[in-house]
Amino acid sequence: MRLYTPAFLLLCLSHALFSASFNMMIPELPAYLTHLGGGEHKGLIIALFTLTAGISRPFSGKLADTVGRLPVMFVGTFACVACSLLYPQLAFVSGFLVLRFFHGFSTGFKPTGSSAYVADIVPPGRLGEAMGILGICFSIGVSASPPLGSWLVKHYHGDPNPMFYASAAVALGSVLILLNLKETLPQKIPFRFSLLKVSRDDIFDPLAIPAAITMIFCYFGYGVILTLVPDLSDHLGISNRGTFFTLFTLSSVATRFMAGKVSDQWGRVPVLKISAIVIGASMLTFAIADAPYLLYIASILYGLGNGIFAPSINAWTVDLGEPERKGRALATMYIALEMAIGGGAAIAGWYFANDIANMPAVFYFSAAMSFCGFIYLTARRV
Numbered sequence: 001m002r003l004y005t006p007a008f009l010l011l012c013l014s015h016a017l018f019s020a021s022f023n024m025m026i027p028e029l030p031a032y033l034t035h036l037g038g039g040e041h042k043g044l045i046i047a048l049f050t051l052t053a054g055i056s057r058p059f060s061g062k063l064a065d066t067v068g069r070l071p072v073m074f075v076g077t078f079a080c081v082a083c084s085l086l087y088p089q090l091a092f093v094s095g096f097l098v099l100r101f102f103h104g105f106s107t108g109f110k111p112t113g114s115s116a117y118v119a120d121i122v123p124p125g126r127l128g129e130a131m132g133i134l135g136i137c138f139s140i141g142v143s144a145s146p147p148l149g150s151w152l153v154k155h156y157h158g159d160p161n162p163m164f165y166a167s168a169a170v171a172l173g174s175v176l177i178l179l180n181l182k183e184t185l186p187q188k189i190p191f192r193f194s195l196l197k198v199s200r201d202d203i204f205d206p207l208a209i210p211a212a213i214t215m216i217f218c219y220f221g222y223g224v225i226l227t228l229v230p231d232l233s234d235h236l237g238i239s240n241r242g243t244f245f246t247l248f249t250l251s252s253v254a255t256r257f258m259a260g261k262v263s264d265q266w267g268r269v270p271v272l273k274i275s276a277i278v279i280g281a282s283m284l285t286f287a288i289a290d291a292p293y294l295l296y297i298a299s300i301l302y303g304l305g306n307g308i309f310a311p312s313i314n315a316w317t318v319d320l321g322e323p324e325r326k327g328r329a330l331a332t333m334y335i336a337l338e339m340a341i342g343g344g345a346a347i348a349g350w351y352f353a354n355d356i357a358n359m360p361a362v363f364y365f366s367a368a369m370s371f372c373g374f375i376y377l378t379a380r381r382v
Contacts, residue, residue, distance in 0.1 A: 003126050003133075007181055011117060012137040014077075014177040018110050019141030021080045021171035022103065024149035025087075025163055027241035030230045032160050038093035043349015046226045047342045048097060052104030054338030058198045060112040061331025065324075066195055068188040069117040072327075073178055076110025079103065080171035087164040104338075106171075111138075112334055116327045119318050120184035125264065127318060132260025132311035136253050139307070143249030145170070150240050208329040210380060211317040212336035217373030218276050218309055219337055221283050221366035223344025225302065228352060228359055229286075229295075235356050236292050244299045251303030252310075260311035268316035269377055271308060276374035278305030283367035287360040 029045050064072045083103040090099055114134065122130040152163040204212075230241045263271040282301035289295045313333065321329025348362045 003122055003130060005121065007121055008118070008130070008133075010177055010180055011114060012134055014073075014174045014181075015110075015114055015134055016137040016141040017170050017174035017177070018077055018080065018106070019138040020145035021084065021141075021167045021174065022106060023142045023245065024145035024167045024170065025084075025160070026226060027146045027150055027230050027233075027245065028153050028160055028163060030227075031241075033093070033096060036091065036093050036096060038096070039354060041093065041097065041349070042231075042354075043227055043346045043352075044097055045100060045349075046223055046345035047349070048100040049104040049107070050223070050338040050342030050345065052101050053106075053108035054104075054335050054342065056105050056108030057112065057331040057335040057338065059196060060109040061327040061329075061334075062198055063191075063195060064113050064116045064327030064331075065185070066189050067191045068183045068185045069113045069120070069327075070178060070181060070183050071191065072109050072113035073117070074175065076106045076108070076113065077171055077175045077178065079106040079109070081168050081175065084164050084168035084171060088161040108334075108338075112327060112330050115314055115318075115330045117181075117184055119326050128260040128262075128264040128268070128311055128315035129257070130260070131314040132256040132258075135260075135307070135310045135314070136256045139249045139252045139256065143246050143253070146245040147240055147243070204335075205321050205325065205329045205332045207320045207322065208317050208332040211313055211320055211329075211333045213376060214272060214276075214373055215313060215333055215336040216340045216343075217369050217376060218272075218279055218313075219340035220344040220369040221279060221302070221363075222306070223341035223346075224283075224348040224362055224366045225286070226341070227345045227348040228362065231352070231354075231356070232286070232289065232295060232359060236289070236295055238292055238295065244295065247296055247299040248303040248306070251300040252307035253303075255304050255307030256311055259308040260315070263312040263315055268312050268319065269380075271312045272316070273374055273377045275305050275309035275312065276370050276377065278308065280367045280370035280374070281305075283363050283370060287363035287367065 030042050033042060060072050083099050086099055118130050118134055149163045152166060153160050156162050229244050233241045259271060278301060282298050282305055285294060285298035285301055289298055317329050317333040318326055351362050352358050
């Protein structure tokens with residue numbers, strides 16, 4: 001069973017375009033919301049997005065294990081297309097916040113379906129490596145699109161609408177690629193509305209709880225970064241708010257492929273412990289950043305830590321769960337991801353309150369959360 005099959009490569013390309021679509025606009029959204037008159041709601045930009053993603057995870061996990069992987073991925077990518085097209089039409093604070101809520105369905109569905117699809121088609125002994133490659137493709141979209149989004153806004157004299165339309169076009173490209181893939185779920189059933197009824201058993205996979213707890217500790221800082229780094233970039237005189245994403249992603253890509261392989265050989269937990277330390281160190285660097293070079297160092301450190309963490313936590317989740325219920329296990333882990341990012345974003349926006357003097361304390365707290373993740377992994381019996 002080969003790793004680099006046409007199906008795997010097409011899925012990776014679709015995943016890159018999907019991530020590029022919604023990450024393209026992230027650096028510009030705080031300024032856009034301020035322009036609309038909602039600057040005090042910056043924390044909700046990410047929090048609402050992740051709230052919906054978290055709510056939708058039980059549904060996406062259940063549907064991925066019943067209706068199929070591809071339908072779940074289609075729902076996610078179509079949500080990106082629709083919401084991106086609607087941003088210019090709902091150019092007022094309440095409309096924007098409603099769209100952020102519904103846009104979260106994209107990440108509630110697409111990554112769950114993609115991860116389950118990969119687990120179906122790759123050799124079990126190379127799952128960590130495969131998750132690393134999928135993560136690299138996601139990171140390529142994260143890296144390439146934010147500078148493009150910022151450039152489009154500047155090129156059109158502050159008008160964000162071309163950026164929104166470009167986001168929709170990129171998401172549509174992801175949809176078209178998915179049309180060339182075949183379903184991998186062996187015994188899928190037709191969709192019926194009763195499948196949208198989820199029980200407690202559908203929401204959480206108890207076997208995946210250790211991965212979920214680790215995710216909450218180590219990914220809290222990502223919500224903080226998404227909320228505060230655009231303002232920190234402005235404060236330090238960095239003209240392109242997408243610079244952080246480029247540095248973060250390049251360093252993340254540099255480690256993801258290796259980290260996935262290492263986790264296949266050494267085990268998931270030892271690799272995750274290393275990542276928790278590196279992520280904590282990056283948060284401390286963000287806290288003391290009073291010059292552009294320190295922000296760049298923090299960005300690179302966070303990328304390294306995230307690149308080690310992401311493929312390992314995905315593979316560990318699949319390892320912990322039941323083989324026939326991969327979607328449920330992954331959904332449990334992704335719910336924790338949304339809780340971490342959304343909680344980090346909400347707390348950061350609330351405590352920051354557009355006062356740069358409040359920013360370091362949020363990053364120090366994020367560092368403490370990551371170090372708690374290291375302690376949890378150390379104390380847990382593997």
